[in-house]
Structure formats: structure tokens, C-alpha cells
Amino acid sequence: MDAGGRVAGSARRRGAPAIIGWVTVAKLWRRGQRGWPRGFPIAQFPNPPLILAFAGWAIAAISSGTVHDIGRWIFTIGLAIWAWQETTGGVNWFRRLLGVAGLVWVLITLVGEL
Numbered sequence: 001m002d003a004g005g006r007v008a009g010s011a012r013r014r015g016a017p018a019i020i021g022w023v024t025v026a027k028l029w030r031r032g033q034r035g036w037p038r039g040f041p042i043a044q045f046p047n048p049p050l051i052l053a054f055a056g057w058a059i060a061a062i063s064s065g066t067v068h069d070i071g072r073w074i075f076t077i078g079l080a081i082w083a084w085q086e087t088t089g090g091v092n093w094f095r096r097l098l099g100v101a102g103l104v105w106v107l108i109t110l111v112g113e114l
Contacts (some may be wrong), residue, residue, distance in 0.1 A: 040094070041091050042095075051078075056071045079106055080103065
């Protein structure tokens with residue numbers, strides 16, 4: 001260490017922000033899958049069925065007619081798959097309850113379409 005408290009050979013100045021290394025998409029995905037907080041995951045990075053649901057939602061939001069209807073169906077199917085997976089395999093009671101709520105919402109929506 002030098003007189004300024006820096007490690008010899010470091011280019012960082014006092015008050016300068018720390019440099020964070022590059023993180024790959026795969027590493028971010030793995031981190032997100034663990035959930036937050038780690039001891040009782042409430043939030044997780046979206047899994048494939050939820051990404052599908054968000055894609056369908058986006059398609060429906062920016063389109064009309066038949067394409068809009070297809071986007072809504074993609075959203076509903078993706079959300080139903082996600083909700084079923086959370087209901088049957090959620091990591092804690094909160095995630096399972098979230099899955100049940102998702103399934104109830106999908107069922108109410110589908111009954112309303114009849």
C-alpha cells in the first residue's frame with residue numbers, strides 16, 4: 001500500500017467508482033434462477049414459459065386483428081404453463097400460492113371468453 005491507501009499497481013483513485021467486470025447472459029440467467037432473497041425466493045428471473053407469456057403480451061399490445069388474438073393466446077398459454085409449474089413445483093409456499101393465483105386468473109379469463 002502506498003501513502004494514499006491504494007494497493008501498489010492499482011489505477012483506482014480515491015472516490016472513483018469501482019469497475020465491475022463483464023457478466024455473461026448465461027451467468028445472469030443462473031443468478032436469476034436462484035431467486036431473491038436466496039433463503040425464501042419471491043422473485044426470480046423469468047423462466048421460458050413466462051418469457052413466452054411476455055412475448056405474447058407484447059405482440060398483442062402492438063397489433064390488432066388476428067395477430068392481436070394470437071398474441072393473447074400465446075400470453076394465456078405461457079402464463080398457464082408458468083402457473084402450473086409454480087403450483088406443482090414452486091420452491092416455497094409463496095411461489096406455489098402465486099402459481100395458484102395465476103391459474104385462477106387464467107381460468108377466470110377463459111370462462112369470460114366463453
